[in-house]
Amino acid sequence: MNDIADIRKIRESAERIRVRGLVQGVGFRPAVWRLAHRYGLRGWVANDGEGVDIHVCGPAAALHQFVDALEQDAPPLARIDRVEREPAALLAQGEDFRIVESFATSVHTGVVPDAATCPDCVAEIFNPLARRYRYPFTNCTHCGPRLSIIEAIPYDRAATTMRAFALCAACSAEYSNPDDRRFHAQPVACHACGPRAWLERADGAPIALDTLTTLDAVDAACTLLQRGHIVAIKGLGGFQLACDAGNETAVARLRQRKRRERKPFALMARDLGVVRRYCVVAANEEALLQSPAAPIVIMKANGSERVTASVAPGVQTLGFMLPNTPLHHLLLRRMNCPIVLTSGNLSDEPQCITNPDARTRLSGIAEYFLLHDRDIARRVDDSV
Numbered sequence: 001m002n003d004i005a006d007i008r009k010i011r012e013s014a015e016r017i018r019v020r021g022l023v024q025g026v027g028f029r030p031a032v033w034r035l036a037h038r039y040g041l042r043g044w045v046a047n048d049g050e051g052v053d054i055h056v057c058g059p060a061a062a063l064h065q066f067v068d069a070l071e072q073d074a075p076p077l078a079r080i081d082r083v084e085r086e087p088a089a090l091l092a093q094g095e096d097f098r099i100v101e102s103f104a105t106s107v108h109t110g111v112v113p114d115a116a117t118c119p120d121c122v123a124e125i126f127n128p129l130a131r132r133y134r135y136p137f138t139n140c141t142h143c144g145p146r147l148s149i150i151e152a153i154p155y156d157r158a159a160t161t162m163r164a165f166a167l168c169a170a171c172s173a174e175y176s177n178p179d180d181r182r183f184h185a186q187p188v189a190c191h192a193c194g195p196r197a198w199l200e201r202a203d204g205a206p207i208a209l210d211t212l213t214t215l216d217a218v219d220a221a222c223t224l225l226q227r228g229h230i231v232a233i234k235g236l237g238g239f240q241l242a243c244d245a246g247n248e249t250a251v252a253r254l255r256q257r258k259r260r261e262r263k264p265f266a267l268m269a270r271d272l273g274v275v276r277r278y279c280v281v282a283a284n285e286e287a288l289l290q291s292p293a294a295p296i297v298i299m300k301a302n303g304s305e306r307v308t309a310s311v312a313p314g315v316q317t318l319g320f321m322l323p324n325t326p327l328h329h330l331l332l333r334r335m336n337c338p339i340v341l342t343s344g345n346l347s348d349e350p351q352c353i354t355n356p357d358a359r360t361r362l363s364g365i366a367e368y369f370l371l372h373d374r375d376i377a378r379r380v381d382d383s384v
């Protein structure tokens with residue numbers, strides 16, 4: 001062996017790194033890929049049943065920087081519980097760093113929950129020049145469905161209900177571009193290749209969409225809510241029932257049909273500005289409302305503007321959430337007041353998750369259905 005090769009051998013090291021925690025479906029492999037390229041390392045990264053598995057090789061100093069950065073620059077939705085390191089075999093010179101196919105092993109890893117639409121994706125769906133203008137299933141590495149579409153671990157598109165939708169050329173280019181925020185985003189989709197939404201009447205009669213909207217089915221559903229109808233919406237982790245929270249007749253009808261007597265209904269508002277017209281919003285509540293989990297936050301009613309009496313009879317608080325999917329953002333765009341959003345079921349029954357089940361069980365409650373063709377793999381109860 002000549003001198004140069006000896007020096008290289010001394011200065012290089014390799015490690016097998018195991019990352020445990022909520023690290024699948026959060027853009028962890030792309031983040032590892034970027035770091036490896038930043039530090040000039042070679043090797044591979046994969047998902048498996050235990051989390052993320054990395055074999056990395058290169059100059060020892062760079063490898064240390066890589067491991068430090070791994071924890072500091074983890075993607076926003078990731079939660080690292082533990083990083084385990086052990087020395088590993090050096091890899092051949094000239095190799096690249098690759099994201100490899102997932103290893104199917106026994107499952108001991110968690111899956112991240114669905115995450116509310118990120119600001120970048122919201123901007124896209126309201127930009128008339130964007131490819132995903134008004135696309136109700138827009139998502140990226142930082143947001144979108146996870147738990148509700150996963151059928152198996154490791155988390156790859158083939159193991160989700162997005163398997164049914166083959167990527168178009170444009171989405172495929174985003175998926176394979178390391179500089180794109182959709183690099184390896186498993187549920188990536190667009191108007192051309194992804195799921196679509198449509199409207200149905202509960203009685204099966206045809207709908208003249210152009211009497212409701214000049215845009216699309218989601219916008220038509222908004223008109224129906226404004227006209228006092230109850231609409232069943234296929235949400236992220238299950239069906240929901242919606243109506244205008246300012247319309248007493250609609251809310252009372254929903255209560256009676258759902259057989260829910262007094263328990264307050266949750267509300268969804270277009271944005272924080274609308275919430276503030278009805279509630280006192282503290283700083284921590286504002287942060288919660290805008291967090292990726294987009295939970296229902298119970299706040300004190302401020303008394304200035306009121307929702308109709310049947311929303312929350314006899315209490316001085318209101319439970320609000322902000323839109324958590326592009327579909328809900330689009331639905332609420334023209335709604336200046338909140339909507340009631342409650343789980344799609346009769347009281348004490350499980351929430352519907354399939355279109356046929358919803359048509360059967362909710363047709364006595366809702367007058368219209370806003371449906372789509374992405375299957376919900378598991379019920380994710382948002383306790384509305």
Ligand SMILES: [Zn+2]
Nearest residue numbers: 118121140143
């Ligand atoms: Zn996003």
Ligand SMILES: [Zn+2]
Nearest residue numbers: 168171190193
């Ligand atoms: Zn596409």
